Amino acid sequence: MNLHQFRFVREAVRQNYNLTEAAKALATSQPGVSKAIIELEDELGVDIFRRHGKRVRSLTEPGRAILISVEKILQEIDNIKRVGKEYTEQDQGKLVIAAVQAHIRYTLPPIVTEFKKKFPRVLLSILPGTPSQVAEMVESEQADLGLIAEAVTGHQELNLLPSLPWHYVALLPSHHPLTANERLTLAELANYPLIIYDTAGAGHTKLVQTFALQSLTPEILLRAIDADTIKTYVELGLGVGIMPNITLDTPLNGTLRALPLEHVFGNHLTHIVLKQGTYLRRYMNALIELLSPSLNRKEIEQTLHEGYAIDAP
Template sequence: MNLQQLKYVRAAVRNDLNLTKVAQELYTSQSGVSKQIKELEAELKFEIFVRRGKRLVGLTKAGQSAAQVIDRLLRESDNLKRLSQQFAQADSGRLVIAATHNQANYVLPPVLVRFSEQFPDVDVELRQGSPRYVVDMLVRGEADIGIATEAVDGHNELETIPCFSWKHVVIVPPGHELCRVTDLALEQLARYPIITYSPDVTGGSGIVETFARAELEPDIRLAAMDADVIKTYVQLGMGVGIVAQMAADNGSRDGLVTLPGSSRLFGPHSTKIAIQRGNLLRNYTYRLIELLAPHADVDALRKGKPISSSKTPDRILSFEERPDLKFGPRNEVCEDRGSGMPFGPPPARIETGIANHIEVVHD
């Protein structure tokens, strides 16, 4: 029995028993994978997989238990490697972050600037995708840490830590007639064509539900996957935009303004950190968690204690209460009322200072 055989079994389970994908993932041949699994079964004296001809079609009862044990063994093997790295290279290495578009674009930049200053020898790989993609990356052990709002809760394999709460806001071009409204209501907003997130994106379905609860049917003129696309079409005058607060406050300078008080129209969401349960993390990964969630009991995490057993604050701070997550000062430029808030530019350091240490991958 060897670790490679165990890795083949784990990969087969994770790839829905498709040995072609297993071979591609582990850079070997399909016949080699099949042979190694059979040799392991012979040594264990029971079959792990149910077969139909040469195809794997399921796990035997014994195989289901074996798969769980194998997953734990490989996780502890990875922890042993990390422990070695902790002592050999405490402040250098590679950190893989899986995050959704909003978190990668509008939350992580100021955090990663500070992180890179503290750990200049750590290379960061930032992988962007849907909430489901973030979960898959973590469960498969391909990311050290995940950052998302949806999908990360309710998984036995994952431990989650709330970072901050946030809401959606309304954005318009300067001079838009809604700038003159002092107390915006959903009924007023529903009279305009709306550009917002697709239902598949975090909070997208919740926006439609907010109108439905008020017995209103919004005119969703265009639904997009990310805030940058939404803002482009708002600039073109196609409609009023609804985006996440951080996309409004930390986005690029494009002349659009946020309607004051519009966040009260929508329900709150919570951005969370997710890590694989039971994983030993590198010291710098714990530091990133502290930067994202200063209230987190990182000492409990280091000792392997579940977050549920550690001390947590009575209330998680909102995005507005986290100046450490802001790119820079917010200028007021609502043409009619002088109270709209444009999207400020990211600091030059984000563009140049850490470019050599951060690799962004879009999925």
């Protein structure tokens, strides 16, 4: 068996079992891919794929187990290449970050600015997505790391590292009756139309569930995708804004006021998403340290290779 066979198996699965597309992706011929896979199956004594005629349809049970090993082997091969490349190119390379929109807009600008000062020769790309899309991009290696505002489940090959803390605030017109109460309750908030961030963006499913636990069903006037929209609707007196404190990146004018809601919705953590076994290039580790100053390289590598998440502080 050889690495070419492993790559053909992995790419066949990635291309939804279309060997022609797999061959195109790997710049080779379809007959060559098919032959190599059959030779690997003959050597192993099991079928990796189920077939209908000459067409590959799906993985067999042993095929699924083989794919897991193939993925690990090829990832370690990539890591070996990265080690060599890092020692020859200490301060250059490519780094792809996937993140939810709130963090792209508010968290990353100062982090990226500082990072680019330290590593000006690193080509940095940022991809937007929902929390689940960010996780999928990291898992499929379209991105080196992800940044989300809540934990995700169902991705066994990923680990989460704790990053920057955040909490919700209530945004109100300065003359609003609720501004007389510095410690708002869920019941008080539920009396007014609410303007919140899009549920796909920053953990707001749990926000709505918190109301439901107290048998409250507030009117959700708008699920906005940015803080400026929330501010506009609040200024017009159309409702109470509930938003992460990180989105208040500029001082409020005299017409608006923000009240803390940690006592209602608790404190939250941003999470850095990494694939298990990822090799930490020097500049990648530097970015993680900017996002989570409390972590060191040893803790991060322990998480990646032992398969558990560091407990949030």
